Amino acid sequence: MSPRLRQAPLVLVATLAALFLAPAVVLPYYRIVLAEILVWGLFGMAFDLLFGYTGMLSFGQALFFGAGAYGAAYAVFKLGAGLWGALAVAVVVATVFAVAVGFFAVRVSGHYFLVLTITFSVVIFLVLESGHWRWITGGYSGRPFPAPPITLGPLSLPLTNSLAGYYFVVAAVAGAYALCYLLLASGLGWVFLSIRENEPRARLLGYNVEGYKLLAFSISGFFAGLSGALYALTSQYTNLSFFHWTISTNAVVWTVIGGTGTLLGPFLGSGLFIAGGDFLSAQVPNFPIAIGVLLLVFVLFAPEGLLGLLRRLARRPTAPV
Amino acid sequence: MTPEAQFILFGLNGLVWGLIIALIALGLSLVFGLIEIINIAHGDLFMLGAVLAWYMIQWTGNFWVALAAAPLAVGLLGMLIERGVLRPIEHKPIITILATFGLSLIFQQSVLATFGGAPQRIEEPIGGLIPLVGTFYPVYRVFVAGCALVALAGLWLLLYKTRYGMWMRAVRQDREMAVALGIASDQVYMLTFGLGAALAALGGVLAAPVTSLEFQMGLDVLPTAFIVVIIGGLGSLQGTLVAAVLLGVLEGLANVFVTPTTARIFSLLFMAVVLLVRPQGIFGKRP
Numbered sequence: 171m172s173p174r175l176r177q178a179p180l181v182l183v184a185t186l187a188a189l190f191l192a193p194a195v196v197l198p199y200y201r202i203v204l205a206e207i208l209v210w211g212l213f214g215m216a217f218d219l220l221f222g223y224t225g226m227l228s229f230g231q232a233l234f235f236g237a238g239a240y241g242a243a244y245a246v247f248k249l250g251a252g253l254w255g256a257l258a259v260a261v262v263v264a265t266v267f268a269v270a271v272g273f274f275a276v277r278v279s280g281h282y283f284l285v286l287t288i289t290f291s292v293v294i295f296l297v298l299e300s301g302h303w304r305w306i307t308g309g310y311s312g313r314p315f316p317a318p319p320i321t322l323g324p325l326s327l328p329l330t331n332s333l334a335g336y337y338f339v340v341a342a343v344a345g346a347y348a349l350c351y352l353l354l355a356s357g358l359g360w361v362f363l364s365i366r367e368n369e370p371r372a373r374l375l376g377y378n379v380e381g382y383k384l385l386a387f388s389i390s391g392f393f394a395g396l397s398g399a400l401y402a403l404t405s406q407y408t409n410l411s412f413f414h415w416t417i418s419t420n421a422v423v424w425t426v427i428g429g430t431g432t433l434l435g436p437f438l439g440s441g442l443f444i445a446g447g448d449f450l451s452a453q454v455p456n457f458p459i460a461i462g463v464l465l466l467v468f469v470l471f472a473p474e475g476l477l478g479l480l481r482r483l484a485r486r487p488t489a490p491v
Numbered sequence: 492m493t494p495e496a497q498f499i500l501f502g503l504n505g506l507v508w509g510l511i512i513a514l515i516a517l518g519l520s521l522v523f524g525l526i527e528i529i530n531i532a533h534g535d536l537f538m539l540g541a542v543l544a545w546y547m548i549q550w551t552g553n554f555w556v557a558l559a560a561a562p563l564a565v566g567l568l569g570m571l572i573e574r575g576v577l578r579p580i581e582h583k584p585i586i587t588i589l590a591t592f593g594l595s596l597i598f599q600q601s602v603l604a605t606f607g608g609a610p611q612r613i614e615e616p617i618g619g620l621i622p623l624v625g626t627f628y629p630v631y632r633v634f635v636a637g638c639a640l641v642a643l644a645g646l647w648l649l650l651y652k653t654r655y656g657m658w659m660r661a662v663r664q665d666r667e668m669a670v671a672l673g674i675a676s677d678q679v680y681m682l683t684f685g686l687g688a689a690l691a692a693l694g695g696v697l698a699a700p701v702t703s704l705e706f707q708m709g710l711d712v713l714p715t716a717f718i719v720v721i722i723g724g725l726g727s728l729q730g731t732l733v734a735a736v737l738l739g740v741l742e743g744l745a746n747v748f749v750t751p752t753t754a755r756i757f758s759l760l761f762m763a764v765v766l767l768v769r770p771q772g773i774f775g776k777r778p
C-alpha cells in the first residue's frame with residue numbers, strides 16, 4: 171500500500187463517530203453546515219485524486235459537479251426518478267462528461283492541461299447559458315425541485331432538513347471515501363503516483379499513461395458528479411453557476427489548504443473554509459476578504475497544508491512519497 | 492448598412508478588443524515567461540485599473556489623468572505583490588497559484604465593499620464619429636487601438652533597446668548565468684511583475700468606456716488571456732500579440748452571423764483545437 175494511503179484508522183473512526191453523534195450535541199442548523207462541509211469535501215477529494223495522486227492540475231472540476239447536480243435534478247423533474255435513480259443518472263451523466271472532456275484533455279499536460287480544462291469549462295458554461303438547453307437547465311437561475319424521499323425497503327424518510335437526510339449524506343460521503351481509498355489501494359494508486367512522479371518513466375515501464383490519466387480523470391468526474399448530485403438533492407435547487415470555473419477553484423483551495431495527496435485533507439479544508447465563512451459572515455460584513463487573507467497566511471506559512479502542519483507539529487517524519 | 496460595412500465594423504470592433512486583450516495577455520506572458528507564475532489575480536488587476544480610473548475621474552473629472560495614473564498605481568501594487576507575497580514562495584508553482592487566488596479574492600471583495608456591486612459606466616472621453624464605408628465608427632475606439640499599439644511599441648523598445656530589457660531577457664533565458672554576470676535578478680523580477688500589472692491596468696482603463704465596470708469583470712477576461720498566452724506559445728511575446736488579435740477579429744467577424752455568445756464559443760473551440768494539434772502554440776518551439 172502506498173505510504174500516502176496509510177492513514178491513521180483511529181482518526182477515521184473518531185471522525186465517523188463524531189459525525190454520527192454530532193446531531194445530539196449541535197443545533198439542527200449546524201447539522202446542515204456539517205452536511206455541506208462533507209459534500210464539498212467530497213468535491214475536493216475528487217480533485218485530490220486527480221491532482222494529489224496523478225499530478226493533473228484541472229480547473230474543470232465544476233463541469234462534473236454541475237453535470238451531477240443537473241443530472242439528479244433532471245432525473246427527478248423529468249423522469250420522475252426516486253433518490254437512487256436520481257443518484258445513478260447523476261453519476262452516469264457526470265462520468266460520461268468526464269470521459270468526453272478527458273478524452274481530449276489527457277493528450278496535453280502541465281500548463282496546457284490546466285488551460286484546456288478552463289477552456290472546456292468556459293465553453294460548456296457559455297453553451298448552457300446561451301439558452302439552447304433551457305429544456306434541461308431551466309435557464310440561468312436553474313430550477314427548484316422537490317427532493318425525493320430516502321427509500322430503503324419499506325422505509326421512506328424525508329431527505330431535506332431532517333436527521334435522516336444528514337445521516338444519508340454522512341453515509342454517502344463515507345461510502346465514496348471508502349470506495350476511493352480502496353481504488354487507490356488496489357495498485358491503481360501506485361500507477362497514478364508513478365505518473366505524477368515521472369511520466370516518461372511510467373511510459374517506459376509499459377504503462378498506457380494516457381489511458382490511466384483518462385481513468386483518473388473519469389473517476390474524479392464520477393466523485394465530483396456524486397457531490398454535485400448530493401448538493402442538488404439536499405438543497406433542492408440547481409444553478410448554472412455550478413458549472414462556472416470559479417467553483418473548480420474552491421476544490422483547489424480546499425485541497426491545498428487541507429493537504430494534497432491525502433484524500434482526507436480536502437475535507438479539513440472545506441471544513442475550515444465553510445465553517446470559518448459561516449462564522450465570519452456573522453461577524454464581518456465582507457468575510458470573503460478574510461478568506462483571501464487566510465489563504466495568503468496559509469500559503470506563506472504552512473504551504474504543506476493543515477495535515478502537513480499537524481504532522482510537522484507532531485514531529486513525525488513525513489512519508490517519502 | 493451594407494453587408495460589407497457590417498463586416499468591417501464588426502471586424503474593427505474585434506480588432507480593438509483583441510488589442511486590449513493583447514495588453515492584458517502580454518502582461519501575463521511577461522510574468523509567466525520570467526517567473527513561471529500563473530497569476531489568477533491578473534484579471535483583477537485589469538479590473539482594478541478600470542475601477543481606479545472611475546474613481547480618479549470622479550475626483551479630477553479628467554480621463555487623461557486616470558489613463559496615466561491608474562496603470563502606474565496598479566504597477567506599484569504589482570511590485571509590492573511580487574516583493575511581499577510571491578518572492579518567498581517563488582519556487583513552488585502550485586502555492587503561487589493559490590496565493591494569487593487569495594489576492595484575487597481580496598481585490599474583488601475590497602472593490603465590492605467600496606465601489607459596490609452595481610455596474611458603473613465611464614463616458615467616452617473623445618466623442619465623435621468617423622465616416623467609414625457609408626457608416627460611422629466611434630473615434631474613441633480608434634484611439635484605443637492607437638493607444639494599445641503605442642504601448643506595444645513601447646514594450647518592444649523597452650525589451651529590445653534598453654539595458655533593463657536586456658537584463659530581463661537574460662534572466663528569462665538563464666537566471667543563474669544572469670546573476671553570475673551581475674544582474675540583480677530580484678529587482679528584475681519585481682519590475683517585471685509591476686510592468687505586467689501596469690499593462691493589465693492600462694487595458695482596464697482603455698476598456699472602461701466601452702464596457703461596464705463591476706468587481707467581477709476580471710473573471711471573464713482571465714481565461715481568455717490564458718488561452719491567448721498558450722495559443723501564442725508560452726513565452727513568445729509576438730505569438731501572444733498575434734493570438735490576441737486573431738481571437739478578437741475572429742470573434743468580431745463571427746458576430747456578423749451569430750449571437751455574441753455563439754461567436755465566443757466558436758472562437759474558444761478553435762483555440763482548443765489549436766491547443767490539441769499544436770500544443771506548443773502557433774509561434775512556440777516544441778518543448
